[in-house]
Amino acid sequence: MTWFAETLYPNVRQSFAIEQVLYQGRSDFQDVTVFKTKDFGRMLVLDGVVQTTERDEFVYHEMLTHLPLFAHGGVRRVLIIGGGDGGILEEVLKHPVERVVMVEIDAKVIEVSREWLPTICGRAFEDPRAEVVVADGAEFVAETTERFDLIIVDSSDPIGPAEILFAVPFYENCRRCLNPGGAMVVQSGVPFLQGEEAANTYRRLAQVYPHAGFYVAPVPTYYGGFMALGWGGFLDLKASAAAAAPRIAAAGLALHYYNAAIHAGAFALPEYLNARIG
Numbered sequence: 001m002t003w004f005a006e007t008l009y010p011n012v013r014q015s016f017a018i019e020q021v022l023y024q025g026r027s028d029f030q031d032v033t034v035f036k037t038k039d040f041g042r043m044l045v046l047d048g049v050v051q052t053t054e055r056d057e058f059v060y061h062e063m064l065t066h067l068p069l070f071a072h073g074g075v076r077r078v079l080i081i082g083g084g085d086g087g088i089l090e091e092v093l094k095h096p097v098e099r100v101v102m103v104e105i106d107a108k109v110i111e112v113s114r115e116w117l118p119t120i121c122g123r124a125f126e127d128p129r130a131e132v133v134v135a136d137g138a139e140f141v142a143e144t145t146e147r148f149d150l151i152i153v154d155s156s157d158p159i160g161p162a163e164i165l166f167a168v169p170f171y172e173n174c175r176r177c178l179n180p181g182g183a184m185v186v187q188s189g190v191p192f193l194q195g196e197e198a199a200n201t202y203r204r205l206a207q208v209y210p211h212a213g214f215y216v217a218p219v220p221t222y223y224g225g226f227m228a229l230g231w232g233g234f235l236d237l238k239a240s241a242a243a244a245a246p247r248i249a250a251a252g253l254a255l256h257y258y259n260a261a262i263h264a265g266a267f268a269l270p271e272y273l274n275a276r277i278g
């Protein structure tokens with residue numbers, strides 16, 4: 001049996017039984033690998049870190065899209081930073097949005113995902129409402145004159161090209177790009193193992209927006225407990241469950257994790273995370 005051991009943490013590793021290496025290469029930014037694993041289906045790995053798998057991608061992709069979309073209730077223009085596997089794009093396009101701009105720094109991730117992970121991106125990249133921009137997300141938000149109702153930061157962890165997406169200037173530029181009533185949501189790691197990242201993300205979001213916080217979701221391959229999803233904006237997501245419930249019911253989307261009860265419960269944070277964000 002061949003095994004892949006993830007190298008995200010110095011003292012803790014998780015390993016996956018591998019049936020086949022479907023793709024292995026290096027882009028201008030990172031090592032890109034797609035494994036066929038025994039228990040998680042196809043898996044995208046960047047620089048040795050699990051990004052997404054066919055088996056559990058739905059948890060993360062549904063929670064980082066449908067929760068803010070139903071909380072807002074009137075999103076027409078969405079900006080996705082990162083998200084090269086297309087999973088976030090595919091979920092956003094299930095809503096009656098007018099335009100989605102996805103800014104991914106690495107064209108190779110898009111190319112490899114379209115070829116080897118079609119069950120994750122579906123036909124999202126062909127949707128006429130979607131525009132894919134290959135660029136640094138931090139530069140894009142610093143320069144664009146476009147305005148968006150929702151910004152979703154589906155970046156890798158704050159190492160390598162993604163590090164700039166966890167800094168205050170990036171959040172300030174995202175704020176500049178938001179329409180009134182808008183919000184942004186960001187992947188903020190697994191606080192049980194990446195507590196500093198969660199604390200830093202909250203402090204920076206709270207510094208830039210009138211409302212900020214976390215909600216959580218258990219993504220098995222982002223191991224160490226639940227993942228913290230940071231949010232900030234002119235809309236108080238934490239108080240959105242009552243408004244979201246009828247919108248969720250009316251939309252009738254066939255989802256596998258997110259629902260109205262999960263929306264309400266996701267903001268219930270344990271004391272060790274509350275202590276991190278003061």
Ligand code: SAM
Nearest residue numbers: 082083084104105106109136137155156161162
């Ligand atoms: N769901 C995964 C997670 O939570 O770790 C992230 C998946 S997605 C593949 C992460 C993407 O962010 C990668 O394709 C990477 O190339 C992209 N990325 C990293 N830094 C970026 C930047 N500065 N601008 C735009 N995209 C970036």
